[in-house]
Amino acid sequence: MSGLQLSIVHRLPHSYRWCAEGPGGKIEPQDNNLLANEQDLIGLRLLSHDGKSAWEVMQQMKMMLAEIEVNGSVVECEGEPCLFVRRCDESATTCRLKNQGVAIAETFAAWQRA
Secondary structure, eight states, X not given: OOXXXXXXXXXXXXXXXXXXXXXXXXXXXXXXXXXXXXXXXXXXXXXXXXXXXXXXXXXHHHHHHHTTXXXXXXXXXXXXXXXXXXXXXXXXXXXXXXXXXXXXXXXXXXXXXX
16 A cells, blocks of 8 residues: 555645746745635645655646646645645646545534534
């Protein structure tokens, strides 16, 4: 079983954009009050790995996405490797990762009884 099949990723809550350096450089969070743009970036963070293995798994995911012509970049964000793809590629990204055995953790709102 590959490391990818044991991986769990979580979508970061913000939209991001490239700083002046462009793709592969630094990213910065977007203002939540701005309208979403298809060129904005979404980020995925590993919950299942850390350290060197996290970087390796993220690189594997990036290569896996490249096979379906989705460009991604692995960039450090808040001290951890994160995979960033364009917002317009989010559906293809999650579909590809799920089909390869990667679990996508989702945030659920608490259900309350009245």
